[in-house]
Amino acid sequence: MPTLARHLGIAIVAAVVLLLATNSIGDYRNYQLTELAAFVVAVAGLTVLIGLSGQISIGNGAFMAVGGYIAALILADLNWPLIAILPAAVVGAALAGAIFGVAAARLRGPYLAGTTLMLAVALPSVATRFQSVLGGDQGLGFFVTVPGSVGSNVTLIHWQAWVSCAAALVTLVLLANLVRSRVGRSWRAVRDDEVAAALAGLNVARLQILAFVVSAACAGLGGMLLAMWNESVSPGLFSLTLSIQLLTAAVLGGLGSLAGAIWGSAVLVLVPTYLENLATSHGMTATTSSSVPILAYGVVLIAVMLAFPSGIQGALVLLARVTGLQQLARRAAGPLAWQSRRSVQSRPAAESSWSESESPRPESELSRPESESPRPQSQPAAESHEKGTL
Amino acid sequence: MNQAGPADGGGIPAGTVRGAASLVVEDIAAGYGAVRVLHGVSVTAAPGTITAILGANGAGKTTLLRAIDGSVRPGRGRVLLDGVDLAGRRPEEVARAGIGHVPEGQGVITELTVAENLRLGLLLRHRADRGAALAEIYQRFGVLAERRNLAAGMLSGGERQMLVIARALATNPRVLLLDEPSLGLAPKVLSGVLDLIQRLRDESALTIILVEQNARSALAIANSGIVLNLGAVVAQADASVLAADDALRRHYLGF
Amino acid sequence: MQEFVEFTLSGLATGMIYAAIAMSLVLVWRGTRVLNYAQGAMAMFTAYIAFTVINHTGSYWLGFVAALMAGLILGAAEERTVIRPVTGKPPLNAVIVSIGLLIGLEGLAGVLYGSGYRSFPPAYPITGLSIGSVALGITENDLFTAGAVLAAAGLLAAAFRYSSVGLRLRAAAFSPGVARLLGVRVGRMLTLGWALAGLLGALAGLLVSPGTFLYPNSMDTIFVLGFTAAVIGGLESPVGAVAGGLILGVVLNYVGGYLGSESVDLFGLAALLLVLMFRPTGLFSAAPARRV
Numbered sequence: 001m002p003t004l005a006r007h008l009g010i011a012i013v014a015a016v017v018l019l020l021a022t023n024s025i026g027d028y029r030n031y032q033l034t035e036l037a038a039f040v041v042a043v044a045g046l047t048v049l050i051g052l053s054g055q056i057s058i059g060n061g062a063f064m065a066v067g068g069y070i071a072a073l074i075l076a077d078l079n080w081p082l083i084a085i086l087p088a089a090v091v092g093a094a095l096a097g098a099i100f101g102v103a104a105a106r107l108r109g110p111y112l113a114g115t116t117l118m119l120a121v122a123l124p125s126v127a128t129r130f131q132s133v134l135g136g137d138q139g140l141g142f143f144v145t146v147p148g149s150v151g152s153n154v155t156l157i158h159w160q161a162w163v164s165c166a167a168a169l170v171t172l173v174l175l176a177n178l179v180r181s182r183v184g185r186s187w188r189a190v191r192d193d194e195v196a197a198a199l200a201g202l203n204v205a206r207l208q209i210l211a212f213v214v215s216a217a218c219a220g221l222g223g224m225l226l227a228m229w230n231e232s233v234s235p236g237l238f239s240l241t242l243s244i245q246l247l248t249a250a251v252l253g254g255l256g257s258l259a260g261a262i263w264g265s266a267v268l269v270l271v272p273t274y275l276e277n278l279a280t281s282h283g284m285t286a287t288t289s290s291s292v293p294i295l296a297y298g299v300v301l302i303a304v305m306l307a308f309p310s311g312i313q314g315a316l317v318l319l320a321r322v323t324g325l326q327q328l329a330r331r332a333a334g335p336l337a338w339q340s341r342r343s344v345q346s347r348p349a350a351e352s353s354w355s356e357s358e359s360p361r362p363e364s365e366l367s368r369p370e371s372e373s374p375r376p377q378s379q380p381a382a383e384s385h386e387k388g389t390l
Numbered sequence: 391m392n393q394a395g396p397a398d399g400g401g402i403p404a405g406t407v408r409g410a411a412s413l414v415v416e417d418i419a420a421g422y423g424a425v426r427v428l429h430g431v432s433v434t435a436a437p438g439t440i441t442a443i444l445g446a447n448g449a450g451k452t453t454l455l456r457a458i459d460g461s462v463r464p465g466r467g468r469v470l471l472d473g474v475d476l477a478g479r480r481p482e483e484v485a486r487a488g489i490g491h492v493p494e495g496q497g498v499i500t501e502l503t504v505a506e507n508l509r510l511g512l513l514l515r516h517r518a519d520r521g522a523a524l525a526e527i528y529q530r531f532g533v534l535a536e537r538r539n540l541a542a543g544m545l546s547g548g549e550r551q552m553l554v555i556a557r558a559l560a561t562n563p564r565v566l567l568l569d570e571p572s573l574g575l576a577p578k579v580l581s582g583v584l585d586l587i588q589r590l591r592d593e594s595a596l597t598i599i600l601v602e603q604n605a606r607s608a609l610a611i612a613n614s615g616i617v618l619n620l621g622a623v624v625a626q627a628d629a630s631v632l633a634a635d636d637a638l639r640r641h642y643l644g645f
Numbered sequence: 646m647q648e649f650v651e652f653t654l655s656g657l658a659t660g661m662i663y664a665a666i667a668m669s670l671v672l673v674w675r676g677t678r679v680l681n682y683a684q685g686a687m688a689m690f691t692a693y694i695a696f697t698v699i700n701h702t703g704s705y706w707l708g709f710v711a712a713l714m715a716g717l718i719l720g721a722a723e724e725r726t727v728i729r730p731v732t733g734k735p736p737l738n739a740v741i742v743s744i745g746l747l748i749g750l751e752g753l754a755g756v757l758y759g760s761g762y763r764s765f766p767p768a769y770p771i772t773g774l775s776i777g778s779v780a781l782g783i784t785e786n787d788l789f790t791a792g793a794v795l796a797a798a799g800l801l802a803a804a805f806r807y808s809s810v811g812l813r814l815r816a817a818a819f820s821p822g823v824a825r826l827l828g829v830r831v832g833r834m835l836t837l838g839w840a841l842a843g844l845l846g847a848l849a850g851l852l853v854s855p856g857t858f859l860y861p862n863s864m865d866t867i868f869v870l871g872f873t874a875a876v877i878g879g880l881e882s883p884v885g886a887v888a889g890g891l892i893l894g895v896v897l898n899y900v901g902g903y904l905g906s907e908s909v910d911l912f913g914l915a916a917l918l919l920v921l922m923f924r925p926t927g928l929f930s931a932a933p934a935r936r937v
């Protein structure tokens with residue numbers, strides 16, 4: 001399949017680039033890279049859930065917790081190698097996602113969002129409820145060591161960077177294929193018009209649950225990677241703020257776009273520390289400067305939604321289109337980002353016939369992507385016509 | 391200009407319908423998004439007359455009313471109420487300026503009682519006038535008086551039609567827009583409604599714009615009318631002239 | 646038995662807080678079909694405002710009033726600046742925007758006041774009350790809490806039913822299109838609805854903060870439990886909201902008392918899921934099950 005081959009090709013190139021990069025950028029950057037990869041995995045799963053299947057979750061931090069804690073428990077009690085822990089964390093989180101998905105299968109919109117919010121708020125207390133096993137507020141340690149086979153001049157941080165980047169690449173390839181597969185198309189059909197999709201024979205509930213399972217699995221993997229990076233798991237690591245961070249990264253990057261997951265995660269990992277340092281250098285104390293990034297998440301969510309709902313990826317696509325890089329734009333947009341633009345921006349909610357006064361004038365071109373004609377291309381034709389008449 | 395009505399120097403007499411305003415629609419073009427529905431429609435409704443707007447389904451009759459009442463912003467054209475251009479104003483402001491619109495499909499607020507629906511309309515009057523106005527409405531519409539504390543959702547079709555007209559009258563309009571009042575009504579009820587519309591014009595000098603698919607009934611009570619087809623005016627004349635035009639009747643009016 | 650009575654009564658008191666949050670959610674939901682995820686955070690923020698006023702002036706009641714005013718203003722401001730632009734767009738946008746406001750307010754509170762726990766004064770003493778020698782498990786402050794919430798609910802209900810503004814508000818909520826044709830300035834009514842919801846939220850924040858201490862995330866749990874209460878009562882009904890709040894408050898108090906406080910959040914989650922799975926329109930509504 002050409003799609004798979006293309007994705008694998010890109011992944012292999014990226015793997016080589018990352019391998020070379022991790023060898024030369026030093027421990028601090030590798031540390032950031034590990035964190036970045038962990039977030040990319042989790043955010044990618046979330047952006048597929050929201051952007052593609054149209055289900056909002058503000059609780060994926062809870063699934064990250066499931067993955068992280070399973071990994072920590074297995075390492076502590078069974079001392080499996082990382083290569084075995086990883087699938088266990090993924091499967092465990094996927095199972096949690098399935099359970100939640102089944103329970104929440106009929107929920108839509110605000111009800112679903114509220115329930116995931118409840119999940120995010122309530123789940124940390126599981127750790128305190130089962131304190132003896134899960135370590136309560138202190139949490140559990142998670143200490144990974146570099147396997148002997150890798151060689152002795154690879155530092156732990158370096159090794160962790162390899163592991164997370166590899167996990168991220170594998171995840172992205174799998175997701176990219178899933179997105180362009182029949183399942184991905186079915187998700188989009190359900191997202192755009194659930195009734196029509198059901199009438200066309202799609203099993204809506206099963207698709208919705210599957211979406212949750214996939215996003216939970218990704219979150220679980222991300223949680224394990226985060227635990228590895230953090231060297232411990234605790235309720236504080238997987239707070240409501242984390243769930244909202246994931247949402248912010250997905251929205252900022254562009255809902256539904258895997259590339260967007262990368263952009264959003266990059267901002268998420270790099271900017272907060274910068275903001276905090278900026279704040280402390282302006283005289284804020286530690287307890288207040290740590291809240292500056294949190295304020296920023298809120299500002300970003302609101303600003304992106306109000307001003308440019310397609311996020312960074314959407315902006316890049318627009319830029320490519322405007323500067324005439326048509327081919328690149330169409331490639332980059334793909335069925336993914338284009339569709340996410342549609343769902344987030346333009347689809348009018350079911351409105352009564354009387355709400356016309358809210359939008360009596362025709363919407364801007366952003367609301368009618370189907371009717372967009374490639375404008376720049378029509379110009380050369382006109383020019384040559386004029387030249388002809390001279 | 392806002393105090394149109396019998397000149398007795400004391401403001402609007404309680405309960406009296408203001409009426410007697412002229413409505414001139416000039417060259418209205420309007421539509422929904424990329425779909426243009428009206429392509430330059432003009433109508434003149436003289437004070438104290440019934441003007442019928444006729445035509446087949448989809449001709450643009452309802453869109454015309456919505457362009458007048460502000461629900462749809464026209465791409466061009468003017469809507470002059472006694473000379474003041476209301477085009478482009480929001481529906482609530484147009485309503486406050488004195489254009490009452492009884493929309494198609496009635497628009498009774500089912501969660502409120504009959505009395506509350508009426509009270510809502512009365513809110514556009516001076517507080518001092520509301521009591522008398524309500525009393526007059528109950529007198530004119532006995533059936534509503536009987537059912538005043540019932541939830542409006544429990545009324546029959548004919549009763550709902552009465553309610554929405556009464557509610558529109560409660561706002562003391564200068565012009566009344568009626569969109570398909572005959573829809574879904576039994577013949578006997580329909581004749582009662584048409585009777586009422588006529589009396590509103592005759593007794594209270596209300597200016598009425600009547601959109602109807604039932605052209606025969608509409609022309610029977612109207613002073614003049616226009617016929618719309620595909621968003622343009624194809625005929626404009628006195629009601630009797632339109633009714634007598636066989637070709638027109640067969641082509642556009644269905645009888 | 647004594648324990649049971651104590652748990653019941655103090656559960657009712659806590660339930661009143663959930664009821665206040667639930668009522669504010671219902672108010673906004675009925676008018677605009679939006680769930681205000683920022684309601685809890687707004688309540689937290691207005692409590693901080695009260696905190697500042699109280700510390701500066703030494704007067705609790707001045708702070709109380711300041712918080713309520715701030716609640717009105719914040720509620721109106723949220724509707725006009727953040728919710729209005731996403732009206733008519735997919736519901737996802739409104740969810741994200743109000744989550745943004747939630748986290749933004751928590752961040753702002755942290756920036757202005759730090760993330761440490763502040764102690765917040767109660768309106769009335771928090772010594773336990775007893776009848777004779779029987780301890781009731783509630784305090785004067787709890788009685789005030791119940792009274793304040795009930796009074797607010799009663800005033801709002803009366804205003805809705807009997808005043809002209811209330812009639813306009815209801816019309817705007819039930820049939821905005823028709824209301825516009827009757828001259829109702831629907832936009833203003835929506836803003837007013839949000840302002841009143843903000844007021845209720847502010848009240849909840851004032852009443853709960855003495856017990857939970859005040860910190861940027863202090864209202865997170867209260868908010869989701871208030872949401873649960875609203876769901877239990879059915880998002881369409883203010884009376885249901887109160888009932889849902891009281892039921893939830895009492896049940897969770899039993900859980901906390903007999904099973905330990907770590908189990909409370911999980912029970913809340915379970916309750917929410919159960920209700921949504923089996924009675925999505927709420928325990929009390931007779932309406933046909935809408936597709937949730």
